[in-house]
Amino acid sequence: MLFGRKKRKPITIPDKKVKEWKYTTCNYCSTGCAIEIGLNEDKRIVTTRGHAGADVNRGKLCIKGLLEHELFESPGRGTEPLIRDKHFEKFEKTTWDHALDTTAQKIKEIQDKYGKDAFAVVSTGQLLTEEFYTLGKLTRGCIGTNNYDGNTTLCMASAVSGYKRSFGSDGPPGCYDDFEHTHCFMAFGSNLPEQHPVIYWRLKEALEKRKFPLIVVDPRVTMFAQFADIHLPITPGTDCVLINSMMYVIINEGLQDQAYIDAHTEGYEAVKALVQDYAPEVAQHQCGIDEDRIRSVARLYAKAPSAMSIWTMGINQSTHGSDGVANINNLNLITGNIGKPGGTSLSITGQCNAMGTREWSSCSGLPGYRALENPQHRQEIADFWGIDPEFFPKKRGLAQTDIFPAIETGDIKGMWIVATNPMTSMANTPRIRKMLESLDFLVVQDVYADVETNQYSHVYFPASVWAEKEGCHTNTERRVSLISNVLPPYANSKPDFWIFNQMAKRFDNGQKIKFPETPEGAFEEMKQLSKGSNPYGNERTLDISGMSYEKIVKARGIQWPYSEEQDKASGSLKGSPRLYTDGKFQTPSGKANLICVDFYDNNEKPCKDYPFWLNSGRVVEHFHTRTRTGKIGNCNKFSPTPYMEMNPDAAKELGIEHQTYVRLTSRRGDAVVLVQLTQRVSRDMVFIPFHFHDCVNRLTVGLLDPYSRQPAFKQCSARIEKVDQEEAARLNAERRNY
Numbered sequence: 001m002l003f004g005r006k007k008r009k010p011i012t013i014p015d016k017k018v019k020e021w022k023y024t025t026c027n028y029c030s031t032g033c034a035i036e037i038g039l040n041e042d043k044r045i046v047t048t049r050g051h052a053g054a055d056v057n058r059g060k061l062c063i064k065g066l067l068e069h070e071l072f073e074s075p076g077r078g079t080e081p082l083i084r085d086k087h088f089e090k091f092e093k094t095t096w097d098h099a100l101d102t103t104a105q106k107i108k109e110i111q112d113k114y115g116k117d118a119f120a121v122v123s124t125g126q127l128l129t130e131e132f133y134t135l136g137k138l139t140r141g142c143i144g145t146n147n148y149d150g151n152t153t154l155c156m157a158s159a160v161s162g163y164k165r166s167f168g169s170d171g172p173p174g175c176y177d178d179f180e181h182t183h184c185f186m187a188f189g190s191n192l193p194e195q196h197p198v199i200y201w202r203l204k205e206a207l208e209k210r211k212f213p214l215i216v217v218d219p220r221v222t223m224f225a226q227f228a229d230i231h232l233p234i235t236p237g238t239d240c241v242l243i244n245s246m247m248y249v250i251i252n253e254g255l256q257d258q259a260y261i262d263a264h265t266e267g268y269e270a271v272k273a274l275v276q277d278y279a280p281e282v283a284q285h286q287c288g289i290d291e292d293r294i295r296s297v298a299r300l301y302a303k304a305p306s307a308m309s310i311w312t313m314g315i316n317q318s319t320h321g322s323d324g325v326a327n328i329n330n331l332n333l334i335t336g337n338i339g340k341p342g343g344t345s346l347s348i349t350g351q352c353n354a355m356g357t358r359e360w361s362s363c364s365g366l367p368g369y370r371a372l373e374n375p376q377h378r379q380e381i382a383d384f385w386g387i388d389p390e391f392f393p394k395k396r397g398l399a400q401t402d403i404f405p406a407i408e409t410g411d412i413k414g415m416w417i418v419a420t421n422p423m424t425s426m427a428n429t430p431r432i433r434k435m436l437e438s439l440d441f442l443v444v445q446d447v448y449a450d451v452e453t454n455q456y457s458h459v460y461f462p463a464s465v466w467a468e469k470e471g472c473h474t475n476t477e478r479r480v481s482l483i484s485n486v487l488p489p490y491a492n493s494k495p496d497f498w499i500f501n502q503m504a505k506r507f508d509n510g511q512k513i514k515f516p517e518t519p520e521g522a523f524e525e526m527k528q529l530s531k532g533s534n535p536y537g538n539e540r541t542l543d544i545s546g547m548s549y550e551k552i553v554k555a556r557g558i559q560w561p562y563s564e565e566q567d568k569a570s571g572s573l574k575g576s577p578r579l580y581t582d583g584k585f586q587t588p589s590g591k592a593n594l595i596c597v598d599f600y601d602n603n604e605k606p607c608k609d610y611p612f613w614l615n616s617g618r619v620v621e622h623f624h625t626r627t628r629t630g631k632i633g634n635c636n637k638f639s640p641t642p643y644m645e646m647n648p649d650a651a652k653e654l655g656i657e658h659q660t661y662v663r664l665t666s667r668r669g670d671a672v673v674l675v676q677l678t679q680r681v682s683r684d685m686v687f688i689p690f691h692f693h694d695c696v697n698r699l700t701v702g703l704l705d706p707y708s709r710q711p712a713f714k715q716c717s718a719r720i721e722k723v724d725q726e727e728a729a730r731l732n733a734e735r736r737n738y
């Protein structure tokens, strides 16, 4: 018996006196968990629980979802529109009309003086899909700037780019159910148990029923790596070398699926020739994985009846991000692992609705995966919206990571930032601060008035949060789910949908284009635009025409494509779990592209002055820049402060002790962090969670991928110095106020 057990206080579960449960969907990560919100008899929200009837999470939630109901009245929420002349002056409260009129006036002034593209719009992956569609309509159809992008460029742009290059279109081809069918599972740069705990739980469930090899590729011994059968602690930024070497083994040992390659791909001979430079005995010196291990993993993967790969930011946030994705696709194409149960290339998306913005926001093109570069697409959308197609630019403008430097060069004079926080999320934040300070006009639209970026705005729009609004999300497996409107907007905040509609009324084309009054009206427009075929005559993959809000709620989410014809034929509301099951891709030939990916080493690597690799990532308690989770008691309590994982041997050499503060310096700036000694990182590497303000992104380099323009957040070099402990503690406490 444990000492003192008899005196223990019994565990009690407080009765929250829930009278009614309301269905909705989690608004944090891309897993897409269905949630029930509990209301008491006064109609106050008192708790949340996972929805047991939803296929995605089957009753489970992670800590963020379990505490999500605390968001509604959390500190720092915006209550009224705010305005000021200069960013260093005090804000004054104002009316919505005045805030909207002033913003529309400023946009027009800047555009008249400097040209249409001198005003930029930077959006997010956190809005609801109907809001994205409406913002796209406003920006592309009314404001007319071509410098319009979302923060998804910081997380998913490489996946989008890689999918488009390989398959001719965006859209993850697999689903969570593939875990139940696969015979080999390989994860690249993904710490699933912390980033996407419920997807990890689905994987564990599948593994408990039927054992299959779990291979994790990560420079750090993450939680996922600790659970793996094989951990490949790769040298940062060299995934392409490892994959090329695996393909070398597969092809030279005749393990490829030649029938699939011949029938459904193009470019095989060129890839076969290229990978001859990546024999394992050569590649091992670049990627840090020994030659025998490369051979055994390659054989395991190729011989499995079905094998699948997943990845997240370890691949995407790199100067080789798009190439990394294309190469994972190559690996799966040459082994015949696309479009079959358990065989897929599944990018695990980051934000709850990163997919929604990819599909419908028009950030990189026009709605429904249409391209600005395609005259037929411009005509279709212009006809549907009722405007002149000449209003649209003929090619895509700047990505988010190029929009900010364009402030420095004087090309961008004004900006509208919607639900994103570049003052914490962008690489090299000291430089971002100067850029924001120099804007002629900045409007920030966010749930929280105290979001760091709002320090530099002239107008602030308070937005409603999560279940104060209605609309859809699309999750990692293309499942469209509904966020039900459970509560009225907080104070004088407004749904983003309402804000975009009101702004549209203040522009000339806003009088010509119809903006539906309700999110469901916008969804009906999206359904119309999703019908039909692609320019090569193949069926459009992104078809949601068979869906409706009612059907989505009934099914607890439907995976696209789900066309009117599918709905009429089966009415099963199941949607399509996989893409490309018939081996037909969205390319002119209908075949997938095998792409030659040669490795070029442009990483900022450790050197004499900066001897440590600096890596960054997530912790389970926080989401992005802590704008929301930093306000939730238990999320903050379990992960209250920025810390740095450091190897004990390296710490001993520098005389650094566990739980002391150190100063970390890179070529860009410095940050003060608390040291956590752990063997999870190698002797020449440190790791810092990316969520905290004035921390890791003061150091990161942000070199960009040439295709996706996504920054290399995860590979740069730094040095460690001792600091005065009292001063560091004071600084740390001051910064934690955000």
Ligand code: SF4
Residues within 6 Å of the ligand: 026, 027, 028, 029, 030, 031, 032, 033, 057, 060, 061, 062, 063, 064, 065, 066, 196, 197, 198, 199
């Ligand atoms: S796993 Fe993602 S979607 Fe599910 S509850 Fe957690 S944050 Fe929400």
